[in-house]
Amino acid sequence: MAGLTFGAVLLAAGAAVAYWRETRPPVTDDQVADVADALDAAERTAAPDATGGTPSGSPSPSASPSAKASPSPSPSPSPSPSTIAIPATGPGTFVTAEADGTTVGTGSRVRRYKVLVEEGIDIRPSAAAAEISDVLADRRGWTTDGANSFRLVSSGSYDFVVKIATPGTVDEICGAYGLRTRGEVNCAVGTDVVVNLKRWVLGSPEFDGPIGDYRALIVNHEVGHRIGHGHETCPGPGLPAPAMMQQIKGLKGCVANAWPYDRAGEYLGGPSVS
Structure with a gap:
């Protein structure tokens, strides 16, 4: 079932790409790739584990990919659960x-x-x-x-x-x-x-x-x-991941990073991804 669902996600993403390119010129290839990667990551997160368990509910702040390798010595402590309600939908205004x-x-x-x-x-x-x-x-x-x-x-x-x-x-x-x-x-x-x-x-x-x-x-x-x-990729093991890297796909040996520059004003870039 997980395989069928994953295939459906890929099919939907492919259809979205074709639809956008034909009818929505403001949407760029980078934006299409960002969303397709996010859908792929969401599918991996929602899939049953190898023991046959059922998919988990809403992701928690402490959740992380089971096979993720990090150059950091240890993860930060999980934050306290948020008190902000997350309704399923709203008025759209x-x-x-x-x-x-x-x-x-x-x-x-x-x-x-x-x-x-x-x-x-x-x-x-x-x-x-x-x-x-x-x-x-x-x-x-x-x-x-x-x-x-x-x-x-x-x-x-x-x-x-x-x-x-x-x-x-x-x-x-x-x-x-x-x-x-x-x-x-x-x-x-x-x-x-x-x-x-x-x-x-x-x-x-x-x-x-x-x-x-x-x-x-x-x-x-x-x-x-x-x-x-445009998109960039990891410049080398242990270095900060560029802000323009699709970090949701994996860090490729880099360290998670949210910023395009460091505090000294040096650009934290990496090789361009075509």
Whole structure:
């Protein structure tokens, strides 16, 4: 049964690729690959184990792949369970975070973005926007390139939108582009970064690190695509995985990392993936 399900996921992903390329030109090959990899990882996580056990329920912050090798000496202690409720679905309407016009970074290319949170969930739009803004302003983030800066806006034109939504609403938004996210994964379509509330609260079973780092990786990876960066791979054993690496596929000997730059301003890149 797991094999049949996995085959169905691959078939759905392939159909999504064809659909997007024919009818949704804003969706890039990188975005298609990101979502296909996430679906593959979700399928591996949900599959029965070798002893014939049943699939587990919602991933927990402490979950990790059973065969994952890490160069770290030991994992960090698991965080306390979150008290934020994760409803299966919501109304599909959003509240836009207020913005004061503050720009982070000194680059001449100002990227305008919005943060939207679905109505009825236990996350304040202002809090989500503040966390995302902190990621973009961090000296390990994209503003270090000296070319880009970011401005949170609540109206008018924008370059991209970060939407935090319930699993059911994510399925609806992503499904409109031919993608089956099955209530489990994030997706990026057009100018939208659609973040599954389950992932925002619980993190990913494929990412061994604090929840704040996982959220930073979501932001940095997707924003990286929007400012022109493609996928990269591990530059060598024991080195930080690039933020533009598809870390959900495995670290290939690198160490999990959410940031494009280190604290000294050095780019944490790797070989390009065509």
